[in-house]
Amino acid sequence: MLQPLSTDPTLLLFIAATFLLAGFVKGVIGLGLPTIAVGVLGxxxxxxxxxxxxxxxxxxxNxxxxxTGPGLRRILSRLWPMLAGxxxxxWLGAGLIEQQKNGSATFWLGLALVLYGLVGLKAAKLRVPAGAEGWLGPLVGLATxxxxxxxxxxxxxxxxxxxxLGLDKDELVQALGLSFLVSTLALSVGLLEAGVLDARVALQSGLALLPALAGxxxxxxxxxxxxxxxxxxxFFAGLLALGGYLVLRATG
Structure with a gap:
């Protein structure tokens, strides 16, 4: 069982500033809240x-x-195989986060983000053929x-x-929100079963919502x-920066 979160004012201010920054990045590019928050709070x-x-x-x-996106039903009908994955x-990986001691998973995650950010900034356009979504979506979801x-x-x-998938910027942001919402729900169930997330932590998490929403x-x-x-x-510069941060944190 993890120790209760300290009520030291300096720590609480640090947490609030972290969520404010992470929320701002998410508002701009549609992602980054857990990446920044887990990295900094670590x-x-x-x-x-x-x-x-x-x-x-x-x-x-999320x-x-x-x-706030343009077409939830259309996005959901297209992405449900990935979401199921x-x-x-x-759930298959439940408990892995508690076993992470040396930061290797974070390092490889950060490195992959750096490479993808660089590819995107070089204007290389990846495309998923329409016929591949049926089998590729579940595999991507499983790995995610x-x-x-x-x-x-x-x-x-x-x-x-x-x-x-070639979505426009508002569709992409909505699709990211849907993907992250499903990931959050699945991860929360695992954390509940592991005893890491309880009523006390949920209350603290609720307080962290305020700066996240403002950002x-x-x-x-x-x-x-x-x-x-x-x-x-x-979007791609943000991915590059997030990945670089994770790599530095894992090796620092």
């Missing part, structure tokens, strides 16, 4: 504890992101679920897959003012 707490603290902010911010992979269970971060390989609102306002080309640049 300085002061165990990865499993950080993942549990993210439960409510992840659920609410629900908001999902609800995410659930299966997360296992990575989620091991690191508490939901980005790979789901994000490159979704980006390669996300500011980021979403910025996204509404930028062009599709600028969004694409922000």
């Amino acid at each position: 300085v002061v707490m165990a990865p499993a504890q950080a993942a549990a603290l993210l439960a409510v902010p992840n659920l609410v911010t 629900g908001w992101q999902l609800a 995410i659930v299966a992979g997360t 679920g296992v990575a989620t269970a091991a690191t508490g971060v939901f980005v790979l390989p789901a994000v490159p897959y979704l980006q390669a 996300m609102a500011a980021g979403a306002a910025l996204r509404a003012r930028i062009s599709a080309a600028s969004f694409r640049l922000c």
